Amino acid sequence: MGGPPGLEAAELTNPVTHIIAVAVGFIRDLGFPGKMHVAGGYGNPLDDPLGYFAVKNLVPIKIGPLDMSITMEVAAMFVVVILASTLFILAARQTEGAPRGLRNLLEVFMKWLRDDIVRNFIGKDGDKWVPFIATLFFFILFCNWLGLIPKSSTATANINIPATLAIMVFLLFVGAGVVKHGPLGYIKSLIPHGVPKWLIPLMLPIELVGQVAKPFSLAVRLFANVLAGHIVLVCFLGIILYFNSIIIAPAPLLGVLVMNLLEILFGFIQAYIFTILTAMYIGAALNPEH
Amino acid sequence: MVALSAGLAMGLAAIGTGLGIAILAAKALESMARQPEASDGIRTSMIIAIAFVEAIALYSFVIAILIWTKI
Numbered sequence: 001m002g003g004p005p006g007l008e009a010a011e012l013t014n015p016v017t018h019i020i021a022v023a024v025g026f027i028r029d030l031g032f033p034g035k036m037h038v039a040g041g042y043g044n045p046l047d048d049p050l051g052y053f054a055v056k057n058l059v060p061i062k063i064g065p066l067d068m069s070i071t072m073e074v075a076a077m078f079v080v081v082i083l084a085s086t087l088f089i090l091a092a093r094q095t096e097g098a099p100r101g102l103r104n105l106l107e108v109f110m111k112w113l114r115d116d117i118v119r120n121f122i123g124k125d126g127d128k129w130v131p132f133i134a135t136l137f138f139f140i141l142f143c144n145w146l147g148l149i150p151k152s153s154t155a156t157a158n159i160n161i162p163a164t165l166a167i168m169v170f171l172l173f174v175g176a177g178v179v180k181h182g183p184l185g186y187i188k189s190l191i192p193h194g195v196p197k198w199l200i201p202l203m204l205p206i207e208l209v210g211q212v213a214k215p216f217s218l219a220v221r222l223f224a225n226v227l228a229g230h231i232v233l234v235c236f237l238g239i240i241l242y243f244n245s246i247i248i249a250p251a252p253l254l255g256v257l258v259m260n261l262l263e264i265l266f267g268f269i270q271a272y273i274f275t276i277l278t279a280m281y282i283g284a285a286l287n288p289e290h
Numbered sequence: 291m292v293a294l295s296a297g298l299a300m301g302l303a304a305i306g307t308g309l310g311i312a313i314l315a316a317k318a319l320e321s322m323a324r325q326p327e328a329s330d331g332i333r334t335s336m337i338i339a340i341a342f343v344e345a346i347a348l349y350s351f352v353i354a355i356l357i358w359t360k361i
Contacts, residue, residue, distance in 0.1 A: 116334075217345055224351055227355075
């Protein structure tokens, strides 16, 4: 980003002349000479659009064959854990009197999670599932929201983290069904009532595939929604680089602003959908409603 | 060829998703107008159903990204 082209240093004797010369050169070019250097070391979004989403290693740690490095996603998850635990511990300390302030806000969320999500789908004795559902909800919510801060990384935009959550949910609802009904009873509960006996060998593989498809759809839904939002943001910023002029800049910036607000909404919606589907699957495994 | 297939994958999926969400939202709005006091439950179910339909479009988005990065 040099100065205005076509002006020698010897001509700029007067500061006023210098300012006018810079202004005239700026308006004449209506842009920055040359390509802009993209800070952050990711590479130009025009040439390498997905380079922004590559895994960035902060602290390489190798334990034998396992690669346990601290990457940006791991650091983001640490921040989420610290933030969530601080919020809830601070709210839990307020034990005397009516709830006010932070505790009031978090109690609204906990009541909503307990009544509208857990008790609706798992039934009255589902109270022991509320801590898990609340942890899942707040973890995904804070992971999605913290990714919108400019220099931080979205943990859920990497396929591994939603996949881990989905595998955990799969083991939980299959385990809950097996513990309650026994292994054969769980498979029997998959088959709807009133199905003629000769149809069962056809229904069973379909139902089993359906059960295995549930964690896949959970993981891909969360991952793709968050990743798509961030890709749109990077593409909007790439429009500015493509035109390389400052006159075009306000339109993509408006788009980025609107997409950020939409991402806040979508982060909440995706956390809510993941949580409510988890509660539905656990409820369906515990009380097959036939 | 790569660009054509990636574009077609997402574009064709978007047709079905747009139709699906439109039908869903139309039915939900109609039922909310018929019985305004059930609005909250209908709105919640509509948002859950929209997430299901949108997930199918996003499966093909993931395929388009895989095609584009030539895996």
